[in-house]
Amino acid sequence: MTAKEPLPFDPIDRAAGLWAERVGPSTVMGAVTSVMRVQQILQSAVDGALKPHGLTFARFEALVLLHFARTGRLPMRVMGERLQLHPTSVTNIVDRLEADGLVKRLPHPTDRRTTLVEITEDGQRRREQATEAVMAIDFGLEGLTERQVRSLTELLAKVRKAAGDFA
Numbered sequence: 001m002t003a004k005e006p007l008p009f010d011p012i013d014r015a016a017g018l019w020a021e022r023v024g025p026s027t028v029m030g031a032v033t034s035v036m037r038v039q040q041i042l043q044s045a046v047d048g049a050l051k052p053h054g055l056t057f058a059r060f061e062a063l064v065l066l067h068f069a070r071t072g073r074l075p076m077r078v079m080g081e082r083l084q085l086h087p088t089s090v091t092n093i094v095d096r097l098e099a100d101g102l103v104k105r106l107p108h109p110t111d112r113r114t115t116l117v118e119i120t121e122d123g124q125r126r127r128e129q130a131t132e133a134v135m136a137i138d139f140g141l142e143g144l145t146e147r148q149v150r151s152l153t154e155l156l157a158k159v160r161k162a163a164g165d166f167a
Contacts, residue, residue: 063097
């Protein structure tokens, strides 16, 4: 059996049934396992769409964030806050984007301790191409209507809020 052939049954549903028999209530276990599996599916789809553009999802998100900034530049600290990443991760992302000529570091005009990151013209072109690629596959969320996607987003926001992602 290849990885692309679907199983003749839902393995998460089967696991939930066994969990209910042997451990206890399985509703939450089934939901969490489903979310984890969907995360794998989405990651694979998005990675596949971004790979031809030489980007990972983290680098793509950084380019999009800079594109959304009024001036096309942001302090690295702000990038970390908005992307919800540790400063070391932001540095690694910016290092890779800078090596590819997609962003450049600039000194802050009034704060010597702050480094700004600015998207380049090449970065804007790559972001635009990559955006088209991920939108063409609906970011991997095939099979859902727009209304279902909105409902899913609302439900997941409740989990994120309860975890302290935002107030």
